[in-house]
Amino acid sequence: MPPLGPIRFLTIHCAATPEGRDVAAETISSWDTAKFGQVSYHYVIELDGSVHATLPDTLKGAHVGGRNTGNxxxxxxxxxxxxxxxxxxxxxAQTMALRALVAAYRARFPDLVVRGHRDWPGVAKACPSFDVAAWLAHAPEERA
Incomplete structure (x- = not known):
């Protein structure tokens, strides 16, 4: 896999699995490997809020077509x-874990741009099924 490059973006996705269905991070990674030939995401957050690093943040994922460098x-x-x-x-638990993960990366990369998948130009999906900008606006501790 190619290197990620300097980190400039963090994109939030959903797995598009039904509400309440417990799917393991390794299962999502196997689906992505079958579809894209590699693991897509750097992290997967399971229903219980556990955060699983599925791809080192030094390698490029496959999660926003054509826009994965530094993302x-x-x-x-x-x-x-x-x-x-x-x-x-x-x-x-997932919301708290996502909040903590975003805050940790913003602390490391103060100019980090955080978006939902649907917020990228040309993306015609509802993913991640919530308005990331509005969520971030109501989370002042994440802007610090």
Whole structure:
């Protein structure tokens, strides 16, 4: 896999798995390897809030087509309701874990741009099924 390059972005994704379905990080990585030939995300956050490093942050992932250089990918398990429609299904533990992960990277990289997958130009997906900018605006500790 090619090197990531200087970290400038962190993109939040959902796995598009049904609400409440417990899917392991290694399962998501195996799906991505089958589809893209490599692990897509640097981190996967499971339902219980456990954060799994699935790709070193020195290597490029495969999570935002054509825009993966310098871009960390973080995926939470869930993101759709039981009928498959987009829904913010993050558990409180996942939300806390995501908040901590974003804060840690912002502390290391003060100019880091954090986006949802859907916020990238040309992306026609609901992923991550919530408004990242609004979420960040209501989390003052993440802006520090």
């Amino acid at each position: 960390l990918g973080v995926c939470y398990v869930g993101g759709v309701d039981k009928a498959g429609r987009p829904k913010d299904t993050r558990t409180p």
